[in-house]
Amino acid sequence: MLSSVFDSIRKFMPPIHREGYPFIAIAFVAALLLMLLWEPLGWVGLILTVYVTYFFRDPIRVVPTDERLVLSPADGLVTAVDLAVPPPELNMGVEPRRRISIFLSVFNVHVNRVPVGGTIARVVYTPGKFLNADLDKASVDNERNSLVIDSTYAQVAVVQIAGLIARRIVCWVGEGDVALPGSRFGLIRFGSRLDVYIPVESTTQVAVGQTAVGGETVLAQLVGGYSQTVFRSE
Missing domain, CATH: 2.70.70 (Glucose Permease (Domain IIA))
Structure with missing residues (x-):
């Protein structure tokens, strides 16, 4: 079941370039800290983490x-x-x-x-x-x-x-x-x-x-x- 969920995510989300990994990690940690301070801020942080992940996408191209x-x-x-x-x-x-x-x-x-x-x-x-x-x-x-x-x-x-x-x-x-x-x-x-x-x-x-x-x-x-x-x- 879990593997099928991950397969669905991979189909929806293109590969992420390695340049983005540090930024994604920083955004995710910040979101967790904000969640501890005030839950609504934490959700904003998670949304920003999703955006940062989306920004660093690196789709396959047919050249x-x-x-x-x-x-x-x-x-x-x-x-x-x-x-x-x-x-x-x-x-x-x-x-x-x-x-x-x-x-x-x-x-x-x-x-x-x-x-x-x-x-x-x-x-x-x-x-x-x-x-x-x-x-x-x-x-x-x-x-x-x-x-x-x-x-x-x-x-x-x-x-x-x-x-x-x-x-x-x-x-x-x-x-x-x-x-x-x-x-x-x-x-x-x-x-x-x-x-x-x-x-x-x-x-x-x-x-x-x-x-x-x-x-x-x-x-x-x-x-x-x-x-x-x-x-x-x-």
């Missing part, structure tokens, strides 16, 4: 492996498809590139995924402000962590941008690492934005207002036409 495709690095809302100069620390020049921005609310999955497979050529952390990540100037003013990826077809950059609530950017890859498309590379706590910079000749496949799914939604195509795409579970 297209075509190296010409640029995948969404995160779950969220497409807030910009435009031309912009990449952040100066990336050393990608001053010519505008095509930029696609994904805004993550506090209810989105916050595990970040590599938009294209390739070698991590550069990882640069830049301290900054904590403005609303939905603002355009957040790309320049906010705390951020930037990756440049040398893929088979082009050089692509992805920038993790801290938001108004976010106070911690986590990156698990380093320069010289080889990453598969759609593989996990980082996380931002809590609420944030990711910008992807691609060549101007790339063909975009999303529009402002569209909801993207990290590791699955195709943001753009770098070169050539589509062939039969192979998928993998990630």
